[in-house]
Amino acid sequence: MTAGKNEARQGASLNWCVEFHDAPLEALYRRTMRLQDAQQLRYALWLIAATFLLFIMADYVLLGASGTFLILAATRIGVTLSCLVLARYITRYPAQAHRPLPLNLVYFAAISGLLLTIYLHPGSVGLHISSIVVASLTIYLLVPNRLTWILVWNGYLSFGFILLALLWKPLAPGMLASALMIIAFANLMGWLTFSRLNRLQRKQFALLMDERDVNRKLQSEIEERQMLEAQLRHMASTDPLTGIANRRHFFELAERELTRAQREHTPLAICMVDIDLFKTLNDHHGHAVGDLVLTTVASCCASVLRETDIIGRYGGEEFVIALPQADLETANSIAERLRDKVTSLQLPMLPLGQRLSVTVGISQVAHGETRLEPALQRADEALYAGKSRGRNCVVVAGEAPPAITAKA
Numbered sequence: 001m002t003a004g005k006n007e008a009r010q011g012a013s014l015n016w017c018v019e020f021h022d023a024p025l026e027a028l029y030r031r032t033m034r035l036q037d038a039q040q041l042r043y044a045l046w047l048i049a050a051t052f053l054l055f056i057m058a059d060y061v062l063l064g065a066s067g068t069f070l071i072l073a074a075t076r077i078g079v080t081l082s083c084l085v086l087a088r089y090i091t092r093y094p095a096q097a098h099r100p101l102p103l104n105l106v107y108f109a110a111i112s113g114l115l116l117t118i119y120l121h122p123g124s125v126g127l128h129i130s131s132i133v134v135a136s137l138t139i140y141l142l143v144p145n146r147l148t149w150i151l152v153w154n155g156y157l158s159f160g161f162i163l164l165a166l167l168w169k170p171l172a173p174g175m176l177a178s179a180l181m182i183i184a185f186a187n188l189m190g191w192l193t194f195s196r197l198n199r200l201q202r203k204q205f206a207l208l209m210d211e212r213d214v215n216r217k218l219q220s221e222i223e224e225r226q227m228l229e230a231q232l233r234h235m236a237s238t239d240p241l242t243g244i245a246n247r248r249h250f251f252e253l254a255e256r257e258l259t260r261a262q263r264e265h266t267p268l269a270i271c272m273v274d275i276d277l278f279k280t281l282n283d284h285h286g287h288a289v290g291d292l293v294l295t296t297v298a299s300c301c302a303s304v305l306r307e308t309d310i311i312g313r314y315g316g317e318e319f320v321i322a323l324p325q326a327d328l329e330t331a332n333s334i335a336e337r338l339r340d341k342v343t344s345l346q347l348p349m350l351p352l353g354q355r356l357s358v359t360v361g362i363s364q365v366a367h368g369e370t371r372l373e374p375a376l377q378r379a380d381e382a383l384y385a386g387k388s389r390g391r392n393c394v395v396v397a398g399e400a401p402p403a404i405t406a407k408a
């Protein structure tokens, strides 16, 4: 979400119906409120049903088992049933709570029923006005609905009552004016309270959405940073040409293995691998081909090693390998395997038949040695002994350290 959108949402403006001007935001708000509205609607319907039902008893006390009572009771039962049916329907299909048709049908039944009971009921004008006021506030505040429909049903209720008052139960002009004022005031109160509640709720929702946007932005920034950090770590520890560990990282890993080897009294072998006559290859085929050959040899070396072995680019065309848990004999056979594999490499960048070879010098970390350099030095000397013996061979450093042999 962009900063612009954030600002727009913080100041999310509402129209006269107390809904967001921004249609997608309003749709999101309504979707978010759907379950809550469905529950509130169910409670409201049960309450209205119970109220209508209870009034049957009051009617009986007032009218006895007369014909008017029976019509009143039938009307009240009709309204009660329509409320209960809708409540059941909403329980099953909560999404329908926001559909205008089911609710408006029940509104029509309930308000018409109320107007009919007012017409039939022998109660005083005061009682009738009170029930209109209660019904009006119920429409505004108890039953969740959109303002336009709320106004429609309150209009039906108020004008229905005025019509009744004028046609069937004529009121004195003063009484009628008072009744109109009370009903108008109830509508005003209901409208204002509805607007205030909805305004607060929507502002709160807009703030929550803003907060979520900020959190999402922060989260993606954190992820981006973590990715960059990982990339930097990778770049700082990897040789960019061959993709294997660079010298610094090799030392970090190999020194950790050295500590472990000394602590657990296990062997640790070091191999120095150098591509033979690489200068000639470079001079004949160019630096770019030389680079390709270096990369190929590096991955060839890595492919003969175990997960726990460590390979790094020592410099130029020289690689270094640390072999944990390997004594000179094991290291020798690994180095031979490696040499064989390099010799058998088919290199498409070189003329047909031209083969590569490597010379490998091997040493083993001696008991009590706390640094890698002496073993590296011995491996290097063995490597140069191999070079002077004619290359393409594996040479073990002169002195094998006593007493440490590979674990079975």
Ligand SMILES: Nc1nc2c(ncn2[C@@H]2O[C@H](COP(=O)(O)OP(=O)(O)OP(=O)(O)O)[C@@H](O)[C@H]2O)c(=O)[nH]1
Pocket (backbone or CB within 6 Å): 241, 274, 275, 276, 277, 278, 279, 280, 282, 286, 287, 288, 289, 290, 291, 294, 315, 316, 317, 387, 391
């Ligand atoms: N293409 C390429 N060449 C490199 C790179 N680093 C070092 N070299 C070349 O590797 C060659 C190393 O050659 P030398 O160490 O003299 O020996 P050699 O030709 O391999 O001969 P021996 O080691 O005696 O078998 C030099 O020509 C360097 O320029 C690199 O990253 N890419």
